[in-house]
Amino acid sequence: MAITSDDIIVWLRGCAAAIAAHKDELTRLDADIGDADHGANMDRGFQAVAGKLAGMAGQDIAAILKAVAMTLISSVGGASGPLYGTLFLQMAGATTGKVDLNPAGWEAALRAGVDGVAKRGKARRGEKTMLDSLLPAVEALSAALASGAAFGEALWRCERAAHQGMLDTIPLVATKGRASYLGERSAGHQDPGATSAHLLVQAAAEAWAPGRERAS
């Protein structure tokens, strides 16, 4: 399939709905190891995004992603604002001039976004951050596409990897971000950033390959 700008808008609406539905869960996870604002901040940002989507119909994919980035940067705050802003800004950079995206184009965009997050946050895998769901997600997407899986199947494998990465943050000791102040005490809690990142990955699978039964 080819992802059009309309498809991107459907995905972004799904992101906003998923964040809104999990707002309290994100805040509760953040209260355990952070400062109890992740749900409220992400919801504020994605509601602002949702409010602008109607006016974005017909724009090209890069313009939409860039507008999302700037909206998140100006409305989320905390560390998540610049980090998610960078994710979408780099995705915009990777899709410049494209009318639609084939599966490889989506993979390249996601990879550029995730690499941008790693650079902005000076973080890598295993530090109990959003990268712990995003990096496995990109790898699983690449592997699935390389093995010849259909795009819908690849999107769900990507989602499953993000989900597993999210769960895998539970035993980790945080070494980046606010949770790192807790040291060993951060172990035993699921990372809120990895959780919200999984929701965005999941929203893509649900938007573009709906109805597929998930493995769990």
Added chain:
Amino acid sequence: MKKLINRPEDLVREQLQGVALAHAGLVRVSLEPAYVVRADAPVQGKVGILSGGGSGHEPMHGGYVGTGMLDAACPGAVFTSPTPDQILEATRAVNGGAGILHIVKNYTGDVLNFEMAAELARADGIEVEAVVIADDVAVKDSLYTAGRRGVGVTVLAEKMCGAAAEERRPLGQVAEVCRKVSALGRSMGMALTSCTVPHVGKPTFELPADEMEIGIGIHGEPGRTRMKLRTAAEITELLATPVLDDLPYRRGDEVLAFVNGMGGTPLIELYVVFHELARICQGRGVRIARSLVGSYITSLEMAGCSISLVRMDDELLRLWDAPVKTAGLRWGM
């Protein structure tokens, strides 16, 4: 939750509207994006001092905007850093052509948002230097943490940098004052009770009635240890010892001693803590040359206190004593 609020989502805006009305002679307020600047901004030829951070720490930072301290403050949502576009607008609003110093507390969110704002401002041709304050000894400074948090020393740095800017010193020198205060300052705090973030509606953490948290952060981040409540003398010892040992402050040093209330502790108790701190310093031969006692960097309604020390020299003493006229700190004018 019992609070004097209308709706949680209106809190920061309505507070700014109150500040604008209460301190019209001192400051101007922008609601969108949210920032507070001194009434006569931009001051031509003077380095602009800008700080910001989550709301809920009042009077920091908005209460320190005025002559001799900050030119601009950017409030984020409660306990949430301000955003790059907001910091950029405030930076432009106080740009008097001599550059801008961003004073940033060391939290991942604040550092990332200020970094993006500084990149945007430099792209606009505005000279920006940023100094990150990281004074909280409760956090181990290592590769395995985000580094020490910025707490009480931030207020003291804002005052002394503001004075240096009033002397019309160039940006590099004002930033040097900031780095010096940060390097010579250490803090540690404790909580008797939790605080409740308005849009969350319930306490950030649970603390049994007979326990306290030593090493608390200003957003209710857990500290080093939780233990049974003790006397003011013992608590002050638990805070002052790691602070004194860390720099370390030595016999013969002159210090600025700051006992800060977390928002829900009365001044009468803070003076008891100051008395204990003075006794401990005297025992170590550390002379308290200047003092500040009160609730200057708070955590909403949290009860508790923090202790900060800065080793002073003639330059810093002069900058501390220089006139200041803000809503939250005022002397000499």
